[in-house]
Amino acid sequence: MPRNADNELHWQAIAQRYALEPGPINLENGYFGRMSRAVSAQYLEHVAFINRSNSLYVRQRFEQGEQVEIRRQLAGLIDADPEAVAFTRNATEALQSLIRNYNCLQPGDQVLISDLEYDTVKGAMRWLASYRGVEVIEISHTHPASFDSLVQAYRDTFAQYPRLKLMALTHVTHRTGLVMPVKAIAQAAREHGVDVILDGAHALGQIDFNLAQLGIQFAGFNLHKWIGAPLTLGFLYIAPERLADIDPDMGEFHYPATDVRARTPYSTPNFPALMTLPLVLEEHRALGGSAAKGARVNYLRDLWVSQVRPLPGVEVLTPDDPRLYCGITAFKFTGRDQQVMVDRLLKEHGVFTTLRTGAAFGTCIRVTPGLVTSAADINVLINAITELNKD
Template sequence: MKCEELGFKLQSSSHQELWSLDSDVVFLNHGSYGACPKAVLAVQQSLRSQLEQDPVNFFGRKWEPLLDNARSKLAAFIHTDIQDLVFVPNATTGVNSVLRSLHFAPDDEILTTNHEYNACRNALNFIASRTGARVVVAQIPFPVESPQQIIAAVLEKVSPKTRLALIDHITSQTGLIFPIAQLVKELQARGVETLVDGAHAPGMISLNMQEIGATYYSGNCHKWLSAPKGAAFLYVQRDKQAEIHPLTISHGANSPRTDKSRFQLEFDWTGTDDPTAFMCVPEAIAFMGSLLPGGWIELMQRNHQLVIQARQLLCTTLQIQPPCPAEMIGSMAVVPMPVSLANQSHIWLHDELFDQFGIQVQVIPWTESPGILMRISAQIYNTLEQYEYLATALKYCMKQN
């Protein structure tokens, strides 16, 4: 069933032509993997051509200055010192690098929440099984009424044995912006180090590493920053860097160089791969920041306002209340599905919307009632009319159940 059959003739956003997105798909899931603009991909292709024209010269002479330039631009964007940043392929790799580097004893507790991203929770479980440490889970309700509920739930689970807290900045399953700076402050006051999974934060909200104050922070550049896939970063406080190593130990481990920290020497070169995604981060920052007169601030505000409108539209259609205050979300919003749809599997609903209506949207299983959540994203190429079409498609799906 096409949108015309439901009375819609969707007009593409003037910005959609800047992306390679399929014009036959209503793409409402920027949050899962991002989407890289054509202009940024063109820069990456140019870099790849340079690499392949003379790989020895590229890696011998061009690679490190290009990497350092990218790190410098990213450091300025997230307000930190260039010495505290390294590139990693994705935020999950950054989280794993920290967890695999730290030493845990059988009596140690590692604190996380029930909203933690499944891949990183699996990493916690792996570390616990190897070391005997115990994973403690703070139960944060959803729907949630205020940031204070999150803080209270996390702090309630802190004990004298709590060694580390792995906390999302913006949750993948529920789209919540956690009050991360206050959480970090409260946890540090109790002697607990913090590892922040910031996969969704760069480019969705303003980031200031100095103000957040986390011990460790890993974030993706390929999502809301819209860099190519394979670009992410790991931030580590200066006094902790000697303890943290990449998952692959390579030449940096015994490099005689003294002009860079061992931390950067190890992470910068873990073996031959394609580093061009990292090198395109400056282009992504510049390009996305040029799309609106107000730059990144206006872009973030525009996406936030659009997703709030879209969420209200869906909630009205489904006759439910918004599951959290508007200030607790950025450019993603999650809406619980009604019983008539929650009785189906999340895979069925996703596939029905995609196959029958051409809508690409994230549908998530949730351990608590109602059992299925829908997460919508808002990027500059999206329009309110696309969410109106989604609402109409959902009404059609409900009638079928």
């Protein structure tokens, strides 16, 4: 176990850096993360400053130079060339831009999605069928999943559908926290001439990865989930050698066609949030980055899963293969209405979770600890599941 992952005093001190609203234990930290007190304070200062200075500062200083340094720091987060990244409001916007502007499709080509993709990504890929004349191939992964079954599912699909040209792939699935074997799948896709657009919304900040080593050339990310940035910050990545394969967004002309920023809608961004990003990245590094954050939430995940998995009336849907899970994990009470159980966890035990639907295995309850979650909080969850399972 990485150093400090199970050190409650260490993480209790870190938790003090965040302001918490009194109330239920929040185990739905997957929606968006918290800003630290320092980040929140600086963000509010920037809001007030931009409101006072208005466009004078933005036109004269931010647009002319400061955003260049912020973009450079962002690229450093994923060891990328600054010319390969462009800010968006979130991962969804980034992924939609990549999908709709991918220009290597011809009528009759095929594109691929699975049941584990984010619904908006599925919708964008289906949109291609209407506007590009392509066929959408949809697969459902077998449950329980294994590393080999996931990779083989894609190898079989590539062999069965030789007209596949593009696929969506989610690094960390938002329903169960399943970590897909991205490198192996991307390698198989490359062997069959299939491009991959990676949804990295839940991966960035809790999993260490290198896009080049994974073989990924197109990706979208969030900064407000596990990095700790204000809401409305995300970005897209396009490998420089593949920039020409993504068109400027709807004829975007504010940047030249050789600039990756032309691949996103041009609009007034959240300047205060962008100005706060250097502090966000500094804090992320100081905490130990994705390695430390991931180790902590994985430790908390293991605490409850190890106690709950043996229960006869509970099914944990995320495998225990360390290659395939992160801090996010889903379960279900067998033979029960999962929404009712989510409500009972909150009302009877003060534990806030969320319902997830859309995968082949059906409805589930997602549990996502965060940096402020303690082992004591996890024990409350364990006791709550155990008690509800007795009904």
